[in-house]
Amino acid sequence: MTGTGPRTVTPRRSDGLRADDLDLMVDELCRLLPDWLPGRRWYAGKGQDLSEVRPLLAEVVVPGTPALLQTVFRTDDGACYQLLVGAVPQPADARTGVPADAVIGSGRTPDGRWLTLYEASSDPELLSALLERFVAAKPCGALEYHHIPGAVIPAGLRARPLTGEQSNTSVAFGDRMMLKVLRRIMPGANTELEMLAALERTGDVPSAAPLAWAQTAGWQGAEPATLCILQEFVPSLGDGWSIATAQAEACIRRACASVAPLGGFPDDAFALGQATAQVHRALAQELEARTLSLPEAVELTDTLVARLDDALVEVPDLTPYARGLQTAYQDLREVVRRGNPLPIQRIHGDLHLGQALRAADGWVLIDFEGEPGHPFEERRHLQPAVRDVAAMLRSFDYAAHHALGDILGAPPGGPSSRDLRGTRMTSRASAWAVHSRRAFCAGYTAAGGQDPRTSPVLLRAFEADKAVYEALYEVRNRPEWLPIPLAAVRRLAHGSRSAG
Structure with a gap:
């Protein structure tokens, strides 16, 4: 294609x-x-007519x-x-x-x-039959099925479709393997295959080892496109989003606004920070890493400003904060202009709580394909690791407010969150998010990552970019949830950080 x-x-x-x-x-x-x-x-x-x-x-x-x-x-x-x-x-x-x-x-x-x-994708019989194509690794017309060298792919396993995903579809085969069916197809080298292989080479970073993949045959001179990835299955106690929202809800329901009654999730957040730093170290070791040049910093700033300009068209509520957000982006460029080295490397690119599984022996990060819809070459660009950190910090904020919305029976920001009971619960939700963010940053630092709190300019810029993206997403999909990212935009436009 x-x-x-x-x-x-x-x-x-x-x-x-x-x-x-x-x-x-x-x-x-x-x-x-x-x-x-x-x-x-x-x-x-979504929201666009499809004619053919x-x-x-x-x-x-x-x-x-x-x-x-x-x-x-x-x-x-x-x-x-x-x-x-x-x-x-x-x-x-x-x-x-x-x-x-x-x-x-x-x-x-x-x-x-x-x-x-x-x-x-929900038919176990057909999906089990599809697995045999991967076992045989023989072409089928314009399709090719390839094995990772040394991979062992057992046959005859029963398929079990998994639920809860958005941009792709996953199917488990027993407790041995998982097939990811990519939905949005793009030509070029697949970032997830590349990054999972890099993590596997290090040998000390928990990850889902790649086993095989299906791709187009590159007919008529077109560049091949990856269609499916078969990888090891990671047995888990749940994903980060489910665990975090459940514990946030338990905290919000109690009269807790201090550290002690927050339950166990700060420990989980600390461990998740450690896992993220381990992944970043491994990717920097196995793939390219260097420092950002001034022309690249200018280009990065221009990209952030362009994203904001595009979002302003659809989200006029962002307009009062546009100048403050632009300042946050320009400050990032100034950091590099003043001679401060900014390391860049391959990163996850779409990190949030739903991209982490709580395995028996710790957290495992998954879904290394980057931002859905972006060309693969763009996803392979080197970026500051703090961008992943900022995205995860935003995810803690979302988990807290999602739990709050479930308790109040209405999206945060509505009338039910402004009465006395709602105000108290909103305060507890905010406290939970702040303590979780602090624990994540502490864990990231303890595992050898650069403390993101020592780079407030970078953290502010990338959190702001993520919050703008969230605002655009909510307007398109859940307008009633727009107050969540708008609250972050308001804070970040005024120069505040959220890591605590």
Whole structure:
């Protein structure tokens, strides 16, 4: 796939399906997806009309009934999405186990036959059959399946779809492996494969070792694009977001505004800070690391200002704080201009509590693909490690206010948070967030990372950038939650930090 414009492909013939059957299924998908695709959690073009899709790839990877198609479609805004599509020649209600919201379409074809097409990422039977493609590591038309050298991939494991994700879809195979099905497809080297391999090479950073991957074959001279990544499964006690929000809620419900009654999460936050520093050290060791030049600092500042300008168009509530935010960004450039070295390296790029799993022996960071929707080359840019730190600090703030909203039965910032009970609970939520942020920074420093609190200018700039992004996200998806990032924007525009 390339970024030069849409290219259609001719679906290939596979055992168990006639060529015209596959042509028919692709034609039906082109007709159905403009209405179905915008409702998916991982679809990036929310709020925009989708008039058409064009097929870039369509292969039958599991023939028979049901059949499994691995497909990539380009939308009319130029974005490319992968779908695993199940196909059965019968009405939707005749096949049990297919969730109603997974059905893309069901009805009679122009030649009078029944055809049901459904999103197959929740079909254990088809997903288990797909695993055999990775075991065999043999090409399938325009698809290639590759093993990491030395990886052992067991066959015959039962698939178990996982829930709770947004930008991609994950499937567990027993307690041995996890398949990540990438949704937004881009050409080029995959950042997650590269970074997981780097962490694996160090041997002392807990991570999910990569095992195999699927990619396009780079047909017609196009650069290959990664479609799926098979990696070790990390058994966990839960993800950071679930654990943090549960403990924040427990704290908010008690009359606690001091350190002692906050429960165990500051210890967890300390350990999470340690894990983050360990990952940063490993990435700096195994991949490129250097200091930021002044031209790069100017370019970085310009990028932050441009993001703010774009957000102001959709979020006018940011306008009163624009000058203060711009000052925060310009201060970052001044740090470099005055000769202060600013180390840059490969970082996680999309770090938050949901990207950490609490394993039996500590935290494991996951999902190293960077910010969804950004080109892979942009995700590979070297950046200050404090950017990941700032993103995690914002996540603590969100966890506290999400828990508060659940308790109040309304988003924070509404009338229920301004009465006496709501004010007290809001104070407890803020205290929980502050203590968690302090513990995270302390843990990061204890594990050999540079104390982020000694770089207040950098921390302020990157927290502000993240809060602006959050404001834009909330306006597009949950306008009632806009007060959360706006409160951070207000504080950061006035020169305050949040790490404590």
